[in-house]
Amino acid sequence: MGLNPQVIGKEMPHGFAGCYARQPDMIVNTRPAGGDAAIPFGAALKYEDGAVIPMGAGATAAEFVGVAGCEIKSALTYLDQSQGQYAVGEPVSVFQRGAINVKCSRGTPALGGAVYVRITANGSYPTAPVGGFEAEADSANTVQLTNCQWAGPADANGIAELRILTMNNA
Numbered sequence: 001m002g003l004n005p006q007v008i009g010k011e012m013p014h015g016f017a018g019c020y021a022r023q024p025d026m027i028v029n030t031r032p033a034g035g036d037a038a039i040p041f042g043a044a045l046k047y048e049d050g051a052v053i054p055m056g057a058g059a060t061a062a063e064f065v066g067v068a069g070c071e072i073k074s075a076l077t078y079l080d081q082s083q084g085q086y087a088v089g090e091p092v093s094v095f096q097r098g099a100i101n102v103k104c105s106r107g108t109p110a111l112g113g114a115v116y117v118r119i120t121a122n123g124s125y126p127t128a129p130v131g132g133f134e135a136e137a138d139s140a141n142t143v144q145l146t147n148c149q150w151a152g153p154a155d156a157n158g159i160a161e162l163r164i165l166t167m168n169n170a
Contacts (some may be wrong), residue, residue, distance in 0.1 A: 026098025027167060028069055030091045038085040041070040042102045044117045044131055044145075045094055047169065052092050056131045059119050061143040065169045067100050067162065069093035095164070099151055102162045107135030109150035109160040116142035133162065 033039050034051025044055040046063040055064065068086060071093045086092045105118070106128040116134040120141040128134060134142055135150060147166045154160035 026100075027096045028098075029066075029094050029096060031065075031094050033086045033088050033090050033092045036088060038087050039068050039092060040085045041068055042100075043068045044133060045092070052094055054131045055117050055119070057119055059117065059131075059143065061117075061145055062168070064117070064145050064147070066094040066096040066164065066167075067102060069095040069100065096167045096169075097164050099161050099163050101159050102133045103158050104150075104154045104160045105129060105132035105134055105158070106138075109135040109152065109154050111150065111152050113150040115145045115148040115150060115162060117145060118142050133160075135160075 031047075032051040033053075034048050035053035037054070039045070039052070039054055045052040045065045045068055046055045046059055047053075047065055052065060052068075054068075069092075070084070106125055107116075113135055114137070116137055118128050118130050118132050118134055118138065118141060121130050122128065122138055122141050125138065128138075136142075137144065145168075147164060147168050149163050149165065151161035151163045
């Protein structure tokens with residue numbers, strides 16, 4: 001039986017979008033999922049009618065509530081396992097302060113760098129979805145989250161650590 005040597009690299013991937021990155025300085029609250037579409041783990045959120053929905057077209061930085069946290073959920077049906085999202089009406093873990101992993105759709109996150117959320121589609125950036133986090137401004141198509149910073153570069157999967165410095169909304 002031969003040995004199978006392994007080498008640990010210099011860098012590790014950040015994990016999955018919506019998973020917390022560091023403890024204990026984190027605040028997570030539970031709010032119902034509103035709107036008419038599922039909320040993917042790691043999505044930027046805002047309030048609407050007492051529930052949370054993904055930030056999107058026309059959203060402002062002042063509306064930012066937090067990030068949809070990745071939670072282990074019990075599947076109600078066999079075919080509905082590992083969806084990576086919250087269905088309408090389900091309780092959502094809203095990450096409101098601390099460090100969380102998110103997908104950076106555009107730009108190169110850097111330690112202390114500005115964080116933006118896309119609010120309008122731009123055909124020049126087809127991989128940057130509305131509601132997605134970005135590390136570069138795109139004129140009036142993005143809003144800067146002034147209470148957030150990048151905590152370092154993204155990994156090979158585009159997942160980067162986002163630091164929410166202060167709660168924006170209760």
